[in-house]
Amino acid sequence: MDESISKKRTVVTQESRVAFPPHIKLHRDAVRQQWLILAPERVFHPDEISVAVLKQCDGTRTVAEIAEKLTHEYQATIDVIQPDILDMLQDLADKGLVDA
Amino acid sequence: MSEDMTLSTAQNKQENGTGAPMGMLAELTYRCPLQCPYCSNPLDINRADTELTTAEWQTVMRQAGECGVLQLHLSGGEPCVRPDLEEILQSAVEAGLYTNLITSGVTLTRERLEGLVKIGLDHVQLSIQDVDPNTAKLISNYKGGAEKKREVARWVKELGLPLTLNVVIHRHNIENTSEIIDYAVDIGAGRIELAHVQYYAWALKNRAALIPSREQFYQSVKVSNEAKERLKGILVFDVVAHDQYAIRPKACMGGWGRSLLTVSPSGKVMPCQECETIPGLEVDNVRDTPLEDIWFKGQAFQMFRGTSWMKEPCKSCDRREIDWGGCRCQALAVTGDAAATDPACHLSPYHDEFAATAEHEAAEEPPPFVYRRLG
Numbered sequence: 001m002d003e004s005i006s007k008k009r010t011v012v013t014q015e016s017r018v019a020f021p022p023h024i025k026l027h028r029d030a031v032r033q034q035w036l037i038l039a040p041e042r043v044f045h046p047d048e049i050s051v052a053v054l055k056q057c058d059g060t061r062t063v064a065e066i067a068e069k070l071t072h073e074y075q076a077t078i079d080v081i082q083p084d085i086l087d088m089l090q091d092l093a094d095k096g097l098v099d100a
Numbered sequence: 101m102s103e104d105m106t107l108s109t110a111q112n113k114q115e116n117g118t119g120a121p122m123g124m125l126a127e128l129t130y131r132c133p134l135q136c137p138y139c140s141n142p143l144d145i146n147r148a149d150t151e152l153t154t155a156e157w158q159t160v161m162r163q164a165g166e167c168g169v170l171q172l173h174l175s176g177g178e179p180c181v182r183p184d185l186e187e188i189l190q191s192a193v194e195a196g197l198y199t200n201l202i203t204s205g206v207t208l209t210r211e212r213l214e215g216l217v218k219i220g221l222d223h224v225q226l227s228i229q230d231v232d233p234n235t236a237k238l239i240s241n242y243k244g245g246a247e248k249k250r251e252v253a254r255w256v257k258e259l260g261l262p263l264t265l266n267v268v269i270h271r272h273n274i275e276n277t278s279e280i281i282d283y284a285v286d287i288g289a290g291r292i293e294l295a296h297v298q299y300y301a302w303a304l305k306n307r308a309a310l311i312p313s314r315e316q317f318y319q320s321v322k323v324s325n326e327a328k329e330r331l332k333g334i335l336v337f338d339v340v341a342h343d344q345y346a347i348r349p350k351a352c353m354g355g356w357g358r359s360l361l362t363v364s365p366s367g368k369v370m371p372c373q374e375c376e377t378i379p380g381l382e383v384d385n386v387r388d389t390p391l392e393d394i395w396f397k398g399q400a401f402q403m404f405r406g407t408s409w410m411k412e413p414c415k416s417c418d419r420r421e422i423d424w425g426g427c428r429c430q431a432l433a434v435t436g437d438a439a440a441t442d443p444a445c446h447l448s449p450y451h452d453e454f455a456a457t458a459e460h461e462a463a464e465e466p467p468p469f470v471y472r473r474l475g
Contacts, residue, residue, distance in 0.1 A: 008333075008334070009332060009333030009334060010333060021262075022260055023222050023223060023261065023262050025198065027170070027198075029168070029170065031120050031167070031168030032119070032120060032168060036170065038170060038171065038198040038222075040200065040222070040223040040225075040262045040264055040290070040291055041171065041173075041200060041223070041225070041264060041291070041338075043122060043170055043171065093333060094332055094333045095336065096262075096290050096291070096333075096336055
């Protein structure tokens with residue numbers, strides 16, 4: 001069966017250009033006053049830093065570029081921030097919430 | 101980051117008090133061409149209860165959006181038998197709801213599905229009864245379903261929508277767990293629900309005909325756990341376990357009145373689909389009262405909300421805000437008291453008998469099904 005699986009696991013690297021697939025929605029919820037990710041039959045609560053990263057994930061910027069941008073906003077070095085971002089995006093990719 | 105499952109095991113992120121509802125199960129109709137013997141619709145469907153009109157459902161959708169519902173599950177019966185599904189969906193999309201069509205697929209055409217996608221449908225949950233067409237026919241009492249469902253799955257993917265495969269698991273298909281998972285991957289589903297039967301309504305009536313053995317259940321879970329690891333990033337798993345072979349109860353509906361509400365075809369707004377069996381429960385109707393008022397103030401929602409209604413052993417249990425005491429309807433059905441601990445819990449004095457009955461039934465030859473029929 002494994003051979004016939006056409007879909008492969010997405011692996012996120014620093015060169016990946018991450019984006020939301022259609023039907024995954026980063027949603028500002030007016031009633032709860034918070035950001036949510038709406039997915040098929042699931043709702044996720046991203047934390048503040050995840051939201052900052054996800055807002056940059058438009059399919060044109062690489063993970064490295066996003067990390068570089070956020071080092072300024074969060075006054076952290078890239079070697080601290082980039083591994084965290086990669087872990088977070090890989091976790092989201094495994095949940096089917098982002099493509100790369 | 102935390103996750104909410106909005107249908108089966110939802111948890112609302114609320115520090116205290118009652119939050120807005122996360123998900124709404126809209127049972128547009130009880131009509132369905134299939135007759136599955138585990139149907140969650142009530143046994144005594146009253147034909148005299150008229151279905152909500154198009155305009156009434158549209159009002160429900162607007163009210164749902166306003167009071168914070170995020171996810172809409174269009175269900176039934178078979179929601180596609182409503183000729184006004186498109187108009188109802190349109191209102192839901194305008195209300196900002198994430199829309200999920202829960203369907204058997206047998207009445208769909210490609211043109212209709214394409215129209216629904218154009219309106220803004222976000223997701224399709226397609227059910228199959230088994231990978232073996234003969235068993236599928238035996239379960240649904242419907243001919244030709246298997247081919248049609250495969251076709252519908254193909255349309256969903258061609259139209260670019262995410263697809264969940266839902267399969268209710270019982271003694272007649274549990275040995276096919278592995279093949280069912282392969283089928284999900286084969287049709288391009290991104291998510292699979294393996295729902296071991298929950299014994300309410302028609303399923304309770306058909307329990308002896310449906311319940312697998314403990315060993316079969318454990319083996320099926322082993323297969324799905326292995327597949328879950330192997331298919332990481334390809335297929336998301338949602339496995340609803342057997343209460344009879346559990347140690348702890350599930351957080352039924354994510355906790356009573358915490359995350360989910362159900363609207364019946366005639367407009368009754370309920371914390372769960374089966375709750376009308378509970379004596380003393382007063383169910384409000386969206387024809388008379390706005391959805392938000394029912395959610396926050398309705399007697400049915402208040403009755404088992406939170407933990408203050410609990411008795412021992414739930415009351416002092418450190419898991420009381422994890423499983424919320426399990427299922428009220430099952431507690432009632434087995435113990436005669438809706439406020440008792442769910443017998444799925446090993447701390448319930450009824451637990452051993454509850455499990456033993458299941459094992460005894462599973463050891464016998466299955467009796468014929470009592471098919472689900474309207475009134």
